[in-house]
Amino acid sequence: MSNAVFDTRHLLAFSALARLGSFTQAAQELFLTQSAVSHAIKALEEQVGCRLFERAGRSVSLTHAGEQLQRSVEKILAEMRAARSGLDELSRWGHGRLRLGASTTACQYILPTVLREFKQSFPKCVISIDPGDHARQTELLLNNRIDLALMLEPETTKELAFVPLFTDEMRYLVSPTHSWARAGHVQRDTFASETLILYNQTSYTFRLVKEYFQTEGVPLANFLELGSMDAIKELVKIGLGVGVLAPWVAKGEIASGALVSLPLGRRKLRRRWGVAYHKGRRLSLGEETFVGLCQTVTTDFSA
Template sequence: MESLVQWEYQGRAPIGGVLLVTPMHLLVFVTVADKKNFSRAAEALSLTQPAISQQIHSLEEYYGSKLFERTSKRVELTRSGETLLPYAKRILELSAAAKGAVDDLSGRVTGRMTIGATLTIGEYILPQLLAEYTKLYPEVEVEMMIANTEEIGEMALDHRLDAALVEGRFAHKTLTLTPFLEDEMLLIAPGDHPLAAKGSITVADLARESFVLREAGSGTRVVAEEVLRSLGVQPTKMYAFGSTQAIKEAVEAGMGLTILSKWCIRKEESFGTLKRLLVPGFTFSRPLWVMERPGQFQTRAVAEFTSLVHSYAYPTA
């Protein structure tokens, strides 16, 4: 598909007087539907806005129906556009699968792969995996999408991802979750917090503390709430942030305590700006998951990535 993205279509492609619909037309259509904006779609595909408009015009001419309602601020799918969208996504998926199957015959691992990951995995674990993967398969072009578990699940359902790694459970009958790594959740305080000076603390020590947590829809937020319930702690105040880095900055600034993966605070622990709090007899871990669609065709590039995820020797955090 990468060669198609680099080709800027300037007109119609008639053969024997018949206008043909190419994968590029459909890729443009799906991207505009996703971005709801011609300029953002052009930027995402490295095309000009006139080229995007021409592709959509050609599709509308081919199907004999208007696909988008355009306003000054955004574009919305018409009923015809909504009908076409799932077919267009399926055709693009089959086109990529066909290319992958032909590449597999040659023994080469090539192509393009889009990986979705939740924040903790995407920011602290996946970079190590991808460094190893790209050494093994340098011809594969990798794009990474980072969002919370709920958003990654929706992307997987929408056929926008080739592989997905998530922290939380996303219940849907067409998706499966397979654990690939056990993660320890830590109770964390600023380095200069009075509780940080203690060798261990009690649940009573947490009674008057505020907590800084991830936003709703995050797998880390769900687990953090489970930790608080299991401790019997009701925070005096709770703040929500959509970024792990923002949470760490807020905790370092004294806004409260937090509950994060052990992978997130290695640097801060080494500098002493964040410290883990120990409650005797209490530990909390969670699995990290590979999210998959059973029956979905996998190129060799995707299959090798999934295999690496399950076999990789993750460093001790």
């Protein structure tokens, strides 16, 4: 017997003929000519090296080898039908999967609204979220472990495509009782005595802030670093330091007057947010919808 893989068309012809016992009926079921069915059976018998049917006039019956093969063929065809059914299910509206990556900030301030809207259109879509910093999201995308990443723009990776959403500006956030808030501007003569409260020292944002201050000739020495935006805001509110954050993560607090936003300096520190994915991939309908919802939700986030 040859080690070659069976031709699916031959197996379908074999299955139909074994069930119906007639070349005519098998041909009608498969929408083929009788000669096409006969050719498929002959090719299959040549491949397995033995006769599969006994022919008696217009009717046929399985040989012992044919009976043994039939059990295997029916299992194979059943698996193929199940696979096709599963794929058809995924292609229906609202089904499928969406593997997302996002920074902790995006998980907290962007994703909840986006996913609430997304679920209305794709109620049966299975969603997984892998939170992590900038470097982790890049790694996950390059290793095909996530489909989309809501993140800051990748620096140099040519393998990733990037759909821009908005550009923000890092600013000082202070308590309304802080001397800078009362003065309405940053008092440079008191800067050295201030404690800056920054986001996670291992993050891409921390590196951007550090490089900004170095370029401005200001040593970044007296600072605290935390892994939670909410924790940073709370410490700033009680006057334990000056936060360096994007205003959109504190929109409610700024609007209520609980925090005051001030510029870092004449030169702005801007970041560009967007959705990244592996270049060359064609986005599914669900993925395109997710990107569109991200664009809608973040419309007023730009600085």
